Amino acid sequence: MSRSLLKALVSSLAVAMAGLIIAAPASAAGDPVRGKALGYTCLGCHGIDTYKNVYPTYSVPKLRGQHAEYLVAALKEYRDSERGHATMHAHASTLSDQDMQDVAAYLSGTEVKTAGGAPAGKVPAAVATCQACHGRDGVGIMGMYPSLSGQHADYLEHSLNDYRKGARKNAIMAPFATQLKPEEVQEVAEYFSRQKPALQTVPRNEKALTAAK
Numbered sequence: 087m088s089r090s091l092l093k094a095l096v097s098s099l100a101v102a103m104a105g106l107i108i109a110a111p112a113s114a115a116g117d118p119v120r121g122k123a124l125g126y127t128c129l130g131c132h133g134i135d136t137y138k139n140v141y142p143t144y145s146v147p148k149l150r151g152q153h154a155e156y157l158v159a160a161l162k163e164y165r166d167s168e169r170g171h172a173t174m175h176a177h178a179s180t181l182s183d184q185d186m187q188d189v190a191a192y193l194s195g196t197e198v199k200t201a202g203g204a205p206a207g208k209v210p211a212a213v214a215t216c217q218a219c220h221g222r223d224g225v226g227i228m229g230m231y232p233s234l235s236g237q238h239a240d241y242l243e244h245s246l247n248d249y250r251k252g253a254r255k256n257a258i259m260a261p262f263a264t265q266l267k268p269e270e271v272q273e274v275a276e277y278f279s280r281q282k283p284a285l286q287t288v289p290r291n292e293k294a295l296t297a298a299k
């Protein structure tokens with residue numbers, strides 16, 4: 087598919103999907119207090135900013151500030167093996183749907199919101215297609231579109247390459263990832279990792295949570 091055709095499709099797709107979301111019944115919000123107890127083991131990796139996956143080596147994704155809705159979707163994809171990662175499959179398989187909601191509410195904390203500022207640094211041409219869903223500054227415009235702002239660049243690059251290879255299966259992202267030229271993959275990953283407000287690593291010694299949101 088040509089890039090211009092893709093661009094034309096993007097906005098209509100984004101709008102159509104927004105309609106689907108509004109039509110779906112609102113899911114109950116997770117309980118971050120319960121989620122904190124469940125999420126304790128997750129911090130062994132997601133609570134350390136420099137933690138790396140090995141073979142292949144890339145940074146463990148930042149989860150604080152990410153949309154809770156997307157975190158739940160990601161956990162289901164690992165559980166159902168639409169997304170391959172042995173450790174994450176094992177963790178997700180132990181969680182019920184309610185557990186996922188709760189752990190996602192805790193890990194995401196306060197979701198990043200777009201500040202509407204000017205983009206940081208040179209904007210690669212390839213980024214134009216991404217903004218309909220991931221926002222100008224990398225803050226996903228809806229809960230199902232992950233925020234990319236401030237995420238580790240090597241993780242973003244790894245994810246894009248997984249979509250390109252079909253190792254990560256997603257009907258929406260596959261065409262956008264495959265239309266990137268190899269040199270653009272790194273460029274867009276670095277661009278989004280520079281943007282603010284940035285996703286964060288979950289702090290390991292966070293104060294006790296008191297109220298459910």
Ligand code: HEC
Binds near residue numbers: 131132161169189
């Ligand atoms: C041994 C380290 C490790 C542990 C423990 C761990 N994770 Fe992960 N997690 C990873 C890695 C590595 C990835 C990226 C895998 C990939 O490339 O898909 C990941 C990805 C994720 C993602 C997807 C993020 C995104 O941006 O798509 C979520 C959500 C997640 N983990 C939640 C959890 C939860 C919840 C727990 C605890 C129940 C947990 N993880 C425990 C290493 C870990």
Ligand code: HEC
Binds near residue numbers: 100147212213215243
């Ligand atoms: C029509 C909406 C849409 C467009 C346009 C789009 N994306 Fe996505 N993107 C998504 C959705 C939905 C997901 C989550 C898919 C999944 O669950 O694997 C996603 C996931 C991602 C991820 C993985 C994030 C993570 O935390 O693992 C990256 C990286 C990404 N997109 C980058 C891009 C780039 C770069 C472009 C432009 C070339 C782009 N996207 C265009 C909807 C879109």
